[in-house]
Amino acid sequence: MTSTAHDTPRKARRPRAPGRGVPLALLAPALLGLAFLLVPLLALVVRAPWSDLPEQLTSPAVWDALRLSLVCATTATALSLVVGVPLAWLLARTDFPGRSLVRALVTLPLVLPPVVGGVALLLALGRNGIVGQWLDEWFGITLPFTTAGVVLAETFVALPFLVISVEGTLRAADPRFEEAAATLGASRFTAFRRVTLPLIAPGVAAGAVLAWARALGEFGATITFAGNFPGRTQTMPLAVYLALQNDPAAAIALSLVLLAVSVAVLAGLRDRWTRAV
Amino acid sequence: MTAHPAPQGLDAHLVVERGSFRLDVELTAAPGDVVALLGPNGAGKTTALRALAGLSPLTGGHLRLDGTDLARTPPESRPVGVVFQDYLLFPHLTALDNVAFGPHCQGAGRSEARRQAAVWLERMGLAEHLGAKPKRLSGGQAQRVALARALATDPRLLLLDEPLAALDARTRLEVRAQLRRHLADFEAVAVLVTHDPLDAMVLADRLVVVEHGRVVQEGAPADIARHPRTEYIAQLVGLNLYRGRADGHTVRLDAGPEVSTTEDLSGPAFVAFPPGAVTLYRDRPTGSSARNLWRCEVAGLESHGDQIRVELTGELPLAADLTAVAVAELGLHPGAPVWAAVKATQTHAYPA
Numbered sequence: 366m367t368s369t370a371h372d373t374p375r376k377a378r379r380p381r382a383p384g385r386g387v388p389l390a391l392l393a394p395a396l397l398g399l400a401f402l403l404v405p406l407l408a409l410v411v412r413a414p415w416s417d418l419p420e421q422l423t424s425p426a427v428w429d430a431l432r433l434s435l436v437c438a439t440t441a442t443a444l445s446l447v448v449g450v451p452l453a454w455l456l457a458r459t460d461f462p463g464r465s466l467v468r469a470l471v472t473l474p475l476v477l478p479p480v481v482g483g484v485a486l487l488l489a490l491g492r493n494g495i496v497g498q499w500l501d502e503w504f505g506i507t508l509p510f511t512t513a514g515v516v517l518a519e520t521f522v523a524l525p526f527l528v529i530s531v532e533g534t535l536r537a538a539d540p541r542f543e544e545a546a547a548t549l550g551a552s553r554f555t556a557f558r559r560v561t562l563p564l565i566a567p568g569v570a571a572g573a574v575l576a577w578a579r580a581l582g583e584f585g586a587t588i589t590f591a592g593n594f595p596g597r598t599q600t601m602p603l604a605v606y607l608a609l610q611n612d613p614a615a616a617i618a619l620s621l622v623l624l625a626v627s628v629a630v631l632a633g634l635r636d637r638w639t640r641a642v
Numbered sequence: 643m644t645a646h647p648a649p650q651g652l653d654a655h656l657v658v659e660r661g662s663f664r665l666d667v668e669l670t671a672a673p674g675d676v677v678a679l680l681g682p683n684g685a686g687k688t689t690a691l692r693a694l695a696g697l698s699p700l701t702g703g704h705l706r707l708d709g710t711d712l713a714r715t716p717p718e719s720r721p722v723g724v725v726f727q728d729y730l731l732f733p734h735l736t737a738l739d740n741v742a743f744g745p746h747c748q749g750a751g752r753s754e755a756r757r758q759a760a761v762w763l764e765r766m767g768l769a770e771h772l773g774a775k776p777k778r779l780s781g782g783q784a785q786r787v788a789l790a791r792a793l794a795t796d797p798r799l800l801l802l803d804e805p806l807a808a809l810d811a812r813t814r815l816e817v818r819a820q821l822r823r824h825l826a827d828f829e830a831v832a833v834l835v836t837h838d839p840l841d842a843m844v845l846a847d848r849l850v851v852v853e854h855g856r857v858v859q860e861g862a863p864a865d866i867a868r869h870p871r872t873e874y875i876a877q878l879v880g881l882n883l884y885r886g887r888a889d890g891h892t893v894r895l896d897a898g899p900e901v902s903t904t905e906d907l908s909g910p911a912f913v914a915f916p917p918g919a920v921t922l923y924r925d926r927p928t929g930s931s932a933r934n935l936w937r938c939e940v941a942g943l944e945s946h947g948d949q950i951r952v953e954l955t956g957e958l959p960l961a962a963d964l965t966a967v968a969v970a971e972l973g974l975h976p977g978a979p980v981w982a983a984v985k986a987t988q989t990h991a992y993p994a
Contacts, residue, residue, distance in 0.1 A: 544697050545730040547717040549795055550747035559743070563734040 406624065413621055414614040421618035429596045430604040431622060437512065437600060438580035441519035442527075445576045449527040450569060454557060456528070457535035458543075468532075475525045482521050483589025490517065490590075514591035515598050519580035527576040534568025535561070574634050578627065649709045651675065652799060652831045656693045657702030658686075665689050665855040666703075671831045671848075673708075673798075678846030679835045682874055686855040687835040691801050694833065696720050707798055707831075718747070720799075723792030727804040729784050731776035737763060737787045738772040744795035762790040766824075782813040789824060800825075802834035806841050818844055839878040843867065851875055869992050870914060881914040882960045885994055893991055899958050901984075902933040903991040910994035917951060919988035920962035923981040924972055934984045936960075940974050954982060 414421065421427065455461075456468050474482055490497040490508045500506040508514045542564065546556035562569075584602040591598040593607065601623050608616035651672040658665040665686040671677045679687045692698040694705065696717035705713045712720055723744075731740050741759035746752060763772055766786040776784055785805065792800060805821060806814050822845055825832050836842050842849055843863040851859040851866065851874075859871045870876040876883030886895035888907035894900050901913050927935070938956035945951075949963040952974060962982060964972075974980070 539730075541726065541730055542732060544717070545724070545726060545732075546743070546747075547697070548695050548720075548722060548724040549744035549791065550718050551743070552718055555747060560732055564732075 409617065409620055409624060413617050417614060418618055418621075421615055422622065424615075426595060426604070427615075427619060427622070430599055430601050430619070433512070433515070433596070433599065434581055434601040437515045437519055438523075438577050438583075440516045441523050441580040442573050442577040444516065444520045445524045445527045445580075446569070446573060449524050449572075449576075450531055450562075453528045453531035453535055454561075457532045458540065471528050472525055474522060475529070479522055479583065479585030479587075480589050483518060483586035486514075486518060486521060486586065486590040490514075509590055510592040510594065510598060512591075512597055515587050515600060518586040518590040519583045522583050522586050523576035523580040526579050527572040530572030530575055531565065531569055534565045534572070537568075538564050570634075574630065578630065581623075581626070651708065652833070653704075653706045654694065655703035656690050656705065657700060658689050658693050658698060659701045660689075663689075663855060665693070667850070667852060667855070667857055668703075669833070669850060671833065673830050674828075675848065676825050676828075676832045676834065676846045677848050677850060678842035679833065679850050679852055680837065680839065680842045680878070681852035682837060685852045687837075687852055688803060689855075690852070691724075691803050691833070691835050694799065695722050695724050695801055721795075721797050722799045722801060723795050723797030725785075725788045725792045725800070725802040725805055728808050729776075729788035731779075731784060731787055731791070733776050736773050736775055737768060737779065737783075740776070740787055741791045741794050744791060748795060759790070759794055762794050763787070766790050780813070781809045782817045785809065785817055786820070789821070793824075793828070798830045800828060800830065800832040802832065804836055804838075805834060805845075806838070807836075821845060839867075868990070869912070871912065871994070876914065881916055882920075883912060883914045884958075885910070885912055887911065888991060888993075891986070895958070897958060899936055901989055901991075902986040903989045904986055905991040907991055907993060911991050912994050913989055913991045915984050915989040917961040917963040918949075919984050920960060921983045922952065922962055922964065922968075922972060922974070923983065924978075926981050927983065933986055934989070936982050938980055938982045940976050940978045940980060942976055943969065943974060954980065958982070 452471065456464065456471070487509060488494050490500070492498065492501055492507060492509065497508060500508065508517060538561065542560050543553070543556045546560045547553070551559065582602055583600070584606070587598070587600060588603055593599050593603050595604075599607070601619060605616050605619045605623070608619060652670060654667075654669045656665060656667045656669065663686070667679075667686070667690050669677065669679075669690070679690060681687050689698060693700055696712070696715060700713050703713075704711070707721065712722075731737075732743065735743065738756055738759050741762050742752075742755040744755075745758045746755035750758065760769075760772060763769065766789065768783060768786055768790070771779060771783060771787075774783075776787070779787060785808070789802075789805075802821075806818055809817055818841065825845060834842075834845060836845075846863065849859075849861065849863050849866050850857055851872070853872060853874055859866055859875060866875060867879045870879055870881055870883050873883060884893075884895045884897055884901070886893040886897075886901070888903075888905075888909060888911035890906055890908070891903055892900050893903060893907070893911050893913045895913065903913060936957040938954040938958065938960070940952055941955045942953040943950055944953075946963060948965075950966055950969045952962045952964055952969070954960050954962060960982060964974075972978075972980070
């Protein structure tokens with residue numbers, strides 16, 4: 366990646382002290398770690414069936430999976446924003462009994478294996494789930510094995526990333542701005558909407574990107590809760606996994622597409638990121 | 643207290659208990675009054691201000707403004723405007739929208755709120771900076787935007803928390819004069835919090851000195867400057883202050899020695915004299931007319947404006963202001979023994 370012209374002067378260049386090299390005990394493992402991260406990506410690029418690639422990528426199956434992935438990840442991110450930002454505010458700005466427990470529960474899906482999340486979603490929102498049976502009975506809504514199910518599975522996994530990120534930004538933001546707004550006659554909601562939200566916008570954007578990336582790559586919860594139906598619930602990661610069984614070349618091609626999307630997102634938001642942190 | 647609460651203006655008894663700290667301050671003011679809460683850091687001034695604004699709950703006492711009980715009213719419903727110490731201008735809004743925020747919250751339409759805000763900013767001499775974001779404003783400009791923002795809600799009580807503390811010395815002089823003018827124009831009650839005696843004396847009609855959460859002295863600035871009643875106030879106004887018992891023209895100090903004064907008093911009394919009234923000698927003066935003469939030792943020297951302040955210990959701990967030349971001629975250094983003299987006409991005694 367080339368660095369853009371305007372961000373170079375911002376970086377303070379510290380002159381290195383003479384004769385103070387990097388100790389080998391740190392350098393060797395550091396380089397090993399770097400290689401470990403880069404070599405697989407390199408392998409993906411080296412072994413890609415470049416000659417077949419145009420043909421592979423123009424197949425409607427690939428486009429279906431990619432479109433479904435983008436639509437579901439974006440919807441899941443939007444859903445996460447709608448419920449996640451208020452949840453983060455509640456955790457950061459109010460004091461209620463059991464707040465630390467709630468906070469721990471919110472972060473649980475971060476460490477929970479996604480497959481377990483998928484099973485849990487089935488038990489909650491499945492046709493016989495504790496909530497799902499009523500949805501089915503009263504509204505005729507069935508969520509498992511539908512595109513909506515994909516969105517829910519991705520939201521379940523992505524939401525904690527957003528909440529944690531936004532809560533951190535809120536805690537760092539000066540709460541006295543909300544007090545100043547209150548002395549000017551703003552209710553707490555008005556203060557949040559007109560003062561706090563604009564102030565934490567960079568943090569919200571960073572959280573949304575994290576959540577979106579997590580949703581885009583979601584596999585375990587999706588395949589468990591929504592299944593693997595091409596065009597309906599088969600997102601890119603699912604398509605990659607399936608293709609690897611019988612058409613490795615297609616799997617590599619699909620992986621390359623996901624890699625390209627990831628790099629594009631990272632490049633597009635790099636400036637925004639660095640400003641947000 | 644037998645005084646009846648004024649129907650107009652501020653009538654407050656602020657009690658806030660937090661851990662081991664207890665604030666217990668009575669505060670009354672008529673419309674048009676500017677009251678300064680003066681006190682050292684940690685005295686509870688800011689706590690009192692937050693209680694008035696509704697940002698910290700009262701644990702006792704009462705709070706009435708123009709006869710209305712506000713003790714349980716949330717901050718957004720109080721007719722109170724606040725200028726915060728570091729202004730807290732909303733960084734994402736222009737000066738105009740910062741000032742329009744209040745009127746808009748109070749129900750004015752967006753364009754009406756902006757029109758009112760523009761009028762306020764023009765009154766503050768900021769007509770050219772309506773579209774500027776706070777970070778593009780100088781300290782003095784930001785202070786005026788903060789004042790305009792607080793006044794734009796048409797408050798019945800204006801609170802200013804260390805309004806000049808964030809400014810450098812030069813800007814401060816200028817802004818202090820402007821602020822004085824705006825406060826004089828303000829027809830409701832203004833309460834300002836400061837630890838700077840000069841700000842307090844220039845801006846306020848009345849000082850309320852708070853120490854350890856309690857009012858220790860209250861009155862007109864000139865009166866407090868002349869008759870300090872605590873060590874803290876004496877230091878603020880630059881006086882040596884002692885407590886003792888007067889008998890005629892002599893006050894026997896609790897610290898030991900006697901001081902001759904021109905006033906004729908009896909009973910508990912304070913004696914005060916400025917550090918500039920102290921004369922120092924290396925040897926016991928013989929021809930001096932000063933009746934007040936004490937044997938002291940130099941504890942420390944520091945520059946104080948164009949003078950040097952000499953801290954003395956010994957028979958009577960005191961501060962003396964000398965010129966640099968005098969310090970050099972006397973060869974003063976920490977530990978040097980000196981005689982300190984003060985003329986009776988330079989001292990001031992008043993009942994404690």
